[in-house]
Amino acid sequence: MSPEPRPESLLPLQPAVFHILMALADEDRHGYAIIQEVLARTSGEVRLSPGTLYRSIQRMLDDDLIVEVHQRPAPELDDERRRYYRITKFGKAVAREEANRLSELVRLARASGFVTRKA
Amino acid sequence: MNFYRALLRLFPRSFRAEYGAEMEKDFAREWAGGSKPAAVARALGDVTGNAMRVHLDILRQDLRYSLRSLRRSPGFTITAILVAAIGIGATTATFTLADHVLMRALPFPEPDELVKVWEDHSARGYPRLEPSPPDFLDWQRQATSFERLEAYTGFGSTLTGRGDAARINGAFVTPGTMQMLGRQAALGRILAESDATATDQPVVISDAFWRSSFGASTDVLGQTLTLDTFKFTIVGVMPPDFLFPNRDASFWIVMMFSPDNGDSDRTNHRLEVLGRLKDGVSLDAALAEMRRIGDDLARTYPKELAGTSVTLAPWRDQVAQQPRLLLLGLVGASICVLLIACTNLANLLMSRALARRPEFAVRAAVGASVDRLVRQMLTDSLVLASCGGLFGILLAITALPLLARLVPNALPIAELPPVDVRMLGATLLLTAMTGLAFGLLPALRVCRKTDSSALKDGIRGGTSRGTERVRSSLVVAEIVASVVLMVCVALLVQALLAVQRVDPGFRPDNLLTLRTQLPFTKFGQLPARLQFYSRVLDRIHALPGVQSAAYTSFLPMTFRGGIWEVLSTKVDAASPGGFAPLDATHTSNAVIRYITPRFFETIGTPVVKGRDLSVSDTIDSPFVAVVSESFARRHFPNQDPLGRSFAIAFTTRTIVGVVGDVKFRGLERQSEPQVYMPASQQPTLLFYAPKDLVIRASVPATTLAPAVRAIVAAAEPDLPITAVQTMEQVVAGETAPRVAQLRVLGAFAFVSFLLAAIGIHGLLSFTVSSRAREIGVRIALGARADDIMRMVMARSATLAVIGVVIGAAAAYAAARSMQSVLFGINPADVAAFASAAGLALLMTLAGSLLPAWRAVRVDPITATRAE
Numbered sequence: 007m008s009p010e011p012r013p014e015s016l017l018p019l020q021p022a023v024f025h026i027l028m029a030l031a032d033e034d035r036h037g038y039a040i041i042q043e044v045l046a047r048t049s050g051e052v053r054l055s056p057g058t059l060y061r062s063i064q065r066m067l068d069d070d071l072i073v074e075v076h077q078r079p080a081p082e083l084d085d086e087r088r089r090y091y092r093i094t095k096f097g098k099a100v101a102r103e104e105a106n107r108l109s110e111l112v113r114l115a116r117a118s119g120f121v122t123r124k125a
Numbered sequence: 126m127n128f129y130r131a132l133l134r135l136f137p138r139s140f141r142a143e144y145g146a147e148m149e150k151d152f153a154r155e156w157a158g159g160s161k162p163a164a165v166a167r168a169l170g171d172v173t174g175n176a177m178r179v180h181l182d183i184l185r186q187d188l189r190y191s192l193r194s195l196r197r198s199p200g201f202t203i204t205a206i207l208v209a210a211i212g213i214g215a216t217t218a219t220f221t222l223a224d225h226v227l228m229r230a231l232p233f234p235e236p237d238e239l240v241k242v243w244e245d246h247s248a249r250g251y252p253r254l255e256p257s258p259p260d261f262l263d264w265q266r267q268a269t270s271f272e273r274l275e276a277y278t279g280f281g282s283t284l285t286g287r288g289d290a291a292r293i294n295g296a297f298v299t300p301g302t303m304q305m306l307g308r309q310a311a312l313g314r315i316l317a318e319s320d321a322t323a324t325d326q327p328v329v330i331s332d333a334f335w336r337s338s339f340g341a342s343t344d345v346l347g348q349t350l351t352l353d354t355f356k357f358t359i360v361g362v363m364p365p366d367f368l369f370p371n372r373d374a375s376f377w378i379v380m381m382f383s384p385d386n387g388d389s390d391r392t393n394h395r396l397e398v399l400g401r402l403k404d405g406v407s408l409d410a411a412l413a414e415m416r417r418i419g420d421d422l423a424r425t426y427p428k429e430l431a432g433t434s435v436t437l438a439p440w441r442d443q444v445a446q447q448p449r450l451l452l453l454g455l456v457g458a459s460i461c462v463l464l465i466a467c468t469n470l471a472n473l474l475m476s477r478a479l480a481r482r483p484e485f486a487v488r489a490a491v492g493a494s495v496d497r498l499v500r501q502m503l504t505d506s507l508v509l510a511s512c513g514g515l516f517g518i519l520l521a522i523t524a525l526p527l528l529a530r531l532v533p534n535a536l537p538i539a540e541l542p543p544v545d546v547r548m549l550g551a552t553l554l555l556t557a558m559t560g561l562a563f564g565l566l567p568a569l570r571v572c573r574k575t576d577s578s579a580l581k582d583g584i585r586g587g588t589s590r591g592t593e594r595v596r597s598s599l600v601v602a603e604i605v606a607s608v609v610l611m612v613c614v615a616l617l618v619q620a621l622l623a624v625q626r627v628d629p630g631f632r633p634d635n636l637l638t639l640r641t642q643l644p645f646t647k648f649g650q651l652p653a654r655l656q657f658y659s660r661v662l663d664r665i666h667a668l669p670g671v672q673s674a675a676y677t678s679f680l681p682m683t684f685r686g687g688i689w690e691v692l693s694t695k696v697d698a699a700s701p702g703g704f705a706p707l708d709a710t711h712t713s714n715a716v717i718r719y720i721t722p723r724f725f726e727t728i729g730t731p732v733v734k735g736r737d738l739s740v741s742d743t744i745d746s747p748f749v750a751v752v753s754e755s756f757a758r759r760h761f762p763n764q765d766p767l768g769r770s771f772a773i774a775f776t777t778r779t780i781v782g783v784v785g786d787v788k789f790r791g792l793e794r795q796s797e798p799q800v801y802m803p804a805s806q807q808p809t810l811l812f813y814a815p816k817d818l819v820i821r822a823s824v825p826a827t828t829l830a831p832a833v834r835a836i837v838a839a840a841e842p843d844l845p846i847t848a849v850q851t852m853e854q855v856v857a858g859e860t861a862p863r864v865a866q867l868r869v870l871g872a873f874a875f876v877s878f879l880l881a882a883i884g885i886h887g888l889l890s891f892t893v894s895s896r897a898r899e900i901g902v903r904i905a906l907g908a909r910a911d912d913i914m915r916m917v918m919a920r921s922a923t924l925a926v927i928g929v930v931i932g933a934a935a936a937y938a939a940a941r942s943m944q945s946v947l948f949g950i951n952p953a954d955v956a957a958f959a960s961a962a963g964l965a966l967l968m969t970l971a972g973s974l975l976p977a978w979r980a981v982r983v984d985p986i987t988a989t990r991a992e
Binding site: 036057064065 | 140143144147148150151152154167170171172174175176178179182
């Protein structure tokens with residue numbers, strides 16, 4: 007077995023990958039639900055296309071950032087033909103590192119006077 | 126939706142299977158919820174972009190995996206890369222050379238518009254004869270098909286005033302020639318129409334000459350160049366790839382026509398003519414017009430031109446039949462080598478793939494689809510082919526200079542093809558083809574059975590009959606290709622030996638030769654020349670180690686021209702040659718050479734009748750000639766030729782001697798009969814003034830060179846000495862392209878022989894190891910060692926026989942297609958076929974020995990224990 011990679015080794019994350027990780031932070035979702043969640047979280051600014059979504063999902067599965075889950079939500083909410091994805095512990099660690107990286111970047115940008123909006 | 130489903134096919138199948146259905150659903154929602162054209166546009170961008178990225182991701186993964194697994198088996202990897210490198214390298218080298226000589230556009234703008242124009246004297250055996258100045262000028266005036274029609278002629282000149290006197294080659298060109306070619310000078314300007322009347326004699330020089338003689342100095346313009354004592358002013362330097370009319374030309378000066386130079390004589394065939402077709406004028410239309418003009422001229426000047434016309438052809442096509450065939454032969458041979466390399470690699474990869482079946486079966490069991498496995502195997506083979514291609518191109522670049530002798534000097538192209546995008550493109554294409562060719566078959570073969578049964582099968586190391594059959598066919602293909610190559614090499618070796626056995630008509634051993642071109646400004650008069658010859662020859666004769674020495678116009682095989690019509694002695698002012706023809710219906714030609722006494726003794730050509738030319742033959746004594754036996758036979762059959770007369774080259778001559786025939790036109794061509802005339806009886810035709818010195822030595826000939834140089838320098842200080850070589854070198858030059866081709870072909874045949882043996886060895890080793898259990902059982906049941914041996918050998922013998930039979934048929938077809946370079950050797954030559962077949966059988970035997978020995982040594986207990 008190869009040793010588990012360090013979370014920093016995957017940084018910086020592709021924006022799409024980071025959005026998907028954030029969308030899966032609180033619950034398992036299927037592909038279309040991820041698109042909707044990202045849309046909602048970004049107030050309609052980021053709309054993941056199906057191609058980008060599933061290509062990212064494939065890589066994220068390979069990189070162990072997410073797993074496919076076989077426990078389904080309540081039957082009335084479930085679409086049986088859908089696959090559900092869940093963020094892994096490693097995925098959470100990577101997302102945290104990315105968030106730290108980005109906030110450090112924003113801190114530096116602020117010090118340079120580049121940030122005009124309040125966070 | 127069908128549109129989206131079709132679009133999804135851009136993704137790899139495995140990706141489609143995984144996510145296709147969900148993507149369709151997501152798209153359906155988008156389709157239902159908004160603007161249709163926008164959805165289509167978004168889908169197009171989304172799917173194409175992401176599909177490409179998914180493919181790249183897979184490629185990256187496969188490459189990583191390939192490199193890891195290839196690193197784990199270095200023996201296999203190195204062998205495969207070497208085999209691929211040999212195949213790709215050989216084919217790249219020959220393709221590049223053939224492309225350079227036969228296909229690549231000439232280095233001029235719109236090269237397809239450039240055509241060469243000749244007089245057509247087919248009736249006299251010269252379908253393409255250089256035109257005379259008056260004919261050319263008439264063509265130039267009358268033809269409307271050409272933007273320009275220009276003439277040129279190459280010539281050698283003595284350069285003085287820049288260090289030691291040197292002999293350099295250049296060309297006279299009509300003033301519009303360089304404009305017609307369409308190339309600009311790299312420095313200064315090209316020659317132009319206005320130079321026809323220029324008083325300062327402009328000259329344009331080549332890049333190579335500029336670098337070697339002027340150190341690439343930019344103040345070369347305006348400097349003086351002294352050629353044959355005439356002064357020229359340098360007005361331009363051409364770019365490095367301007368090689369016109371061939372790669373020897375160092376300078377270009379304006380050609381003037383003058384009646385004193387014989388330029389009003391329509392039989393003075395001395396010009397090369399090149400035209401640039403007008404836009405929209407086809408080759409056929411131009412040919413039709415030129416034929417009409419030629420026919421008109423023939424009617425107007427029947428004495429000189431009766432029965433003649435004009436012909437033309439694209440300049441690009443000026444490659445003679447023999448170099449073309451030699452090149453195509455090499456291309457064919459390299460394809461054989463590549464084919465063998467590919468089959469060998471396919472076999473190697475197949476063994477490896479079969480050995481990896483358990484691994485594939487495991488991957489298939491954990492969800493890898495068959496197409497991913499095929500893709501992985503193709504990536505392996507493409508990685509190997511790419512490494513092979515990389516080494517192959519290095520091999521090709523190293524090998525190309527060895528092939529340079531096969532590039533004829535009749536074209537305005539460099540001796541070596543450039544290493545450029547075309548060559549790299551060819552390599553890339555060959556590499557991709559090679560990788561696919563040897564990777565696809567094993568991949569499909571192995572992955573077809575990748576299921577749970579293959580898992581079991583693979584673990585046991587069994588192999589199917591189908592796979593065996595494919596591998597056997599690959600080995601047969603290798604034997605076929607190597608038989609074809611070996612037969613061709615055997616035939617060409619015989620042809621080479623036959624050419625080398627041809628009696629040139631003289632003894633080339635221990636003859637030193639060199640050229641001292643006399644400048645006509647100083648040696649235009651006969652007494653000056655004779656004085657020079659006798660001063661040089663007397664001193665050379667006095668040198669220890671010299672048996673005899675003489676001067677001649679041109680050594681045999683160094684200049685193939687000098688062909689004149691043999692005429693009767695009846696004066697006829699109306700005839701172009703000054704004398705009436707021998708026969709009204711057809712002409713008879715002879716080679717003329719002017720020589721000094723003792724030429725025949727020196728060169729070793731026997732005087733069979735009469736006498737040699739001597740010092741007593743002077744300008745005041747009756748004009749005499751020595752003729753060759755073929756001349757005597759043709760003109761004086763069953764008669765004594767001595768004392769008979771004829772006219773040639775504006776003078777009548779009485780025959781005083783008959784000598785053996787000499788192959789003036791080279792070993793492989795029939796020469797016209799020969800006429801030798803004394804240098805002392807040569808008042809005109811300065812072009813033929815003896816300039817080639819030949820010395821027969823009793824010591825090693827080359828040791829005389831310094832002393833001879835000193836003697837020539839003492840006789841005439843500023844005279845350049847060029848072409849110092851032995852006559853053996855001159856004769857060897859005749860077969861040099863053949864030798865060069867044979868070396869390469871021989872190397873190809875050797876490599877293919879080796880590869881085929883390795884292929885047979887690989888196949889049988891694999892068969893023996895996969896059938897170890899069966900062999901073990903047989904031994905346990907009482908089979909003797911020779912039974913087992915016979916079983917293995919019978920298999921390889923069957924393959925060899927099939928390969929040899931098919932190979933022989935293919936070889937015969939190949940030999941027939943190159944009959945014209947076989948120099949009379951029968952393409953069905955039994956010895957060649959027998960030796961190739963024998964070698965192929967021997968190779969099979971050699972390849973099967975080790976596996977057979979291993980089969981005999983199979984231990985029945987160990988082999989059957991696995992069951």
